[in-house]
Amino acid sequence: MIIGIPKEIKNNEFRVGLNTASVMALTNQGHRVLLETSAGLGSGMSDEDYIAAGATIVASAEEVYAKADMIVKVKEPLAAEYELIRAGQIVFNYFHFASSLELTEAMIKSKAICIAYESVEDKQGRLPLLTPMSQVAGRMSIQQGAKYLEKPQGGKGQLLGGVPGSAPAKVMIIGAGVVGTEAAKMAAGIGAQVLLLDINLDRLRYLSEVLPSNVTPLFSSQETIAKNISDSDLIIGAVLIPGAKAPNIISRKMLQKMEAGTVLVDLAVDQGGCFETSQPTTHEEPTFVVNEIVHYCVANIPGAVPRTSTNALNNTTLPFVLLLANQGWKEACTNNEALKKGLSIYDGKIVHAPVANTFDLPLYDNAI
Numbered sequence: 001m002i003i004g005i006p007k008e009i010k011n012n013e014f015r016v017g018l019n020t021a022s023v024m025a026l027t028n029q030g031h032r033v034l035l036e037t038s039a040g041l042g043s044g045m046s047d048e049d050y051i052a053a054g055a056t057i058v059a060s061a062e063e064v065y066a067k068a069d070m071i072v073k074v075k076e077p078l079a080a081e082y083e084l085i086r087a088g089q090i091v092f093n094y095f096h097f098a099s100s101l102e103l104t105e106a107m108i109k110s111k112a113i114c115i116a117y118e119s120v121e122d123k124q125g126r127l128p129l130l131t132p133m134s135q136v137a138g139r140m141s142i143q144q145g146a147k148y149l150e151k152p153q154g155g156k157g158q159l160l161g162g163v164p165g166s167a168p169a170k171v172m173i174i175g176a177g178v179v180g181t182e183a184a185k186m187a188a189g190i191g192a193q194v195l196l197l198d199i200n201l202d203r204l205r206y207l208s209e210v211l212p213s214n215v216t217p218l219f220s221s222q223e224t225i226a227k228n229i230s231d232s233d234l235i236i237g238a239v240l241i242p243g244a245k246a247p248n249i250i251s252r253k254m255l256q257k258m259e260a261g262t263v264l265v266d267l268a269v270d271q272g273g274c275f276e277t278s279q280p281t282t283h284e285e286p287t288f289v290v291n292e293i294v295h296y297c298v299a300n301i302p303g304a305v306p307r308t309s310t311n312a313l314n315n316t317t318l319p320f321v322l323l324l325a326n327q328g329w330k331e332a333c334t335n336n337e338a339l340k341k342g343l344s345i346y347d348g349k350i351v352h353a354p355v356a357n358t359f360d361l362p363l364y365d366n367a368i
Contacts, residue, residue, distance in 0.1 A: 001325045002032045004068025006061040007039035010075045010299075012283035014042025014306035017072035017093065019314045020053040022321065027054030031325050036064050043310040065089075072321055074313065075300055076103055087111035090329050092321065094118055094133075096270045097344055098245040098358040104350070113329050113346040119243045119354075120320065120342035127242060128338070129320070131178050132312035136302040138182030138238065141265045142190065144296050145171070145234040148263045148287060154294045156261035158233045161191030168192045172228050174220060174249055174274070175238030176203050179267050181211075183236050188212040195228055225249065230257045237266040237274040243344075244354035245272040252276045252290070260292035269297040330368050340366065 003026060005017045016039050018026075023033045033055040037047055047057045058064055065071065065084035073093035077085060079102075085091060087110065095116040097104045107114045117129035127134075142160070149169065151157035162168030171187045173180045176198035184196045188211065196211070197220035198204055204217040211217070218224055229235065229250070239246055246268035255277065268274040269281075277290045280299040287296050302309040320339055323332045333340040344352040349364040356363035 001069045001328075002034060002067055003321070003325060004064035004071045005033065005035045005039055005055075006064045006071065006073060006081070007036045008042075008074055008303075009061075009078055009080065010303070013075055013300050013303040015074040015303050015310045015313065016040045016043045016045070016306070017074055018318075018321070019043065019310050020045050020049050020055075022314045022318045023050060023053040023055045025318060025322065026325060029322065029326065032056065034058050034064050034068055036061050040310075043306040070321075070324060072317075074303075074310075076100070077106070079106075082106040082110065085110045085112045089113065090115065090324060092117070092317075092324065094270075095344060097352075097355040098243060099270055099272045101359050104345070104355060104359060104361070107345050108348050108350065111346075111348045114344050115324075115329070115333075115339065115342045116243070116344045116352070117317065117342065119344060119352060120338050121242065122338045128316050129313075129342075132316055133302045133309065134177070134179040135182045136305060136309050136312065137267050138179040139186045140301050140305065141179075141183045141236050141238075141267055141296075142171075142186035142234075144286070144298075144301070145236065145263050145265050146190070148294050148296055149233060149261070151261075154261065154287065154289060155263055156233060156259065158261075160187065160234070168214075169233035170228075170231055171195070171234045171236065172225075172232040173197065173236040173238055174225065175236075175240065175268075176200070176207055176217065177238065177240055179240070180236065180238035181207065183238060183267075184211060184215050187234075188215045192234075195232075197224060226254065226257070229254060229262075230259070232258070232262065234263045234265070237264065237268055237278075239268055239274045240271065242354070243352055245358050246274040248274060248276045250275045250277075255291040255293050258291075258293055261294065263294045263296065265296045267301070270299040273297065333368055340368075343368075 070090035149155035
């Protein structure tokens with residue numbers, strides 16, 4: 001099979017779909033890999049490194065899309081790429097369809113085979129291809145939240161960990177999945193007072209045993225959130241419904257109860273956002289202010305640390321890429337139930353229920 005790696009074109013997205021180790025694994029099994037020139041530079045890998053791993057360097061994204069049987073990317077295709085995607089071509093990346101009707105309709109029109117990283121789900125209900133980037137995003141949410149609490153950045157001027165004689169910041173994290181738990185670990189390590197909210201009591205019991213004493217797991221309810229937003233300095237939105245649009249947990253009206261300079265970090269913005277006032281931002285312009293509340297809503301947070309993120313992502317995606325390359329998408333999805341759950345659109349049909357339900361579009365049986 002011919003596997004294509006185009007350069008990511010999302011704002012300040014420096015990750016790359018396949019690293020050199022993954023390319024070598026593919027070429028060693030007889031597959032051909034085409035890399036758009038300089039696609040790996042942001043992650044610290046030169047064209048020469050890829051050539052040594054067995055890749056062929058091509059001059060443009062157009063050539064990659066025209067020749068490849070399968071496209072492996074990180075982020076969803078953007079409008080400039082829609083017309084490059086061919087019928088029957090496998091496209092394997094983060095799609096987050098539920099956040100964009102335009103993207104969904106474009107992929108339906110393309111008749112490509114769209115397999116979404118974020119929807120691949122194992123027998124235990126885990127999301128193996130989302131987990132490494134959730135870990136990165138959760139940890140980075142605290143770094144960014146700490147920065148934007150600084151007064152010159154529009155925040156309160158509160159040091160997250162405080163110092164002896166001056167209280168630490170209060171951090172409220174809504175959602176105790178992978179991303180929320182990683183955020184809690186980082187915030188606790190810095191010394192903040194952390195509230196970690198979730199509706200899964202078993203999860204909360206487990207986390208109460210393994211997290212530091214400055215993390216308080218609480219059952220999540222509108223009452224609990226409303227009681228704590230007035231004195232929280234940093235609020236992290238980490239609510240995920242796999243493949244579906246994120247629910248609005250904090251309304252516009254609730255911003256009035258917060259102190260000026262409070263920072264909101266929405267880690268669900270690529271799934272529509274869990275704050276009513278959220279809208280996607282970029283690393284170039286990461287924040288905006290509503291009612292004196294700072295919003296950080298960057299949709300590709302891990303793209304800022306590509307050396308870490310690209311390798312962490314490839315550790316989990318490579319087995320699935322090899323499966324698709326060796327068996328073809330139909331056989332691979334038939335033989336691997338986790339991969340089949342990632343199959344979202346093919347032959348112009350939506351086969352993933354959360355996407356169809358979000359936009360009230362027809363859902364077809366996923367009978368390959």
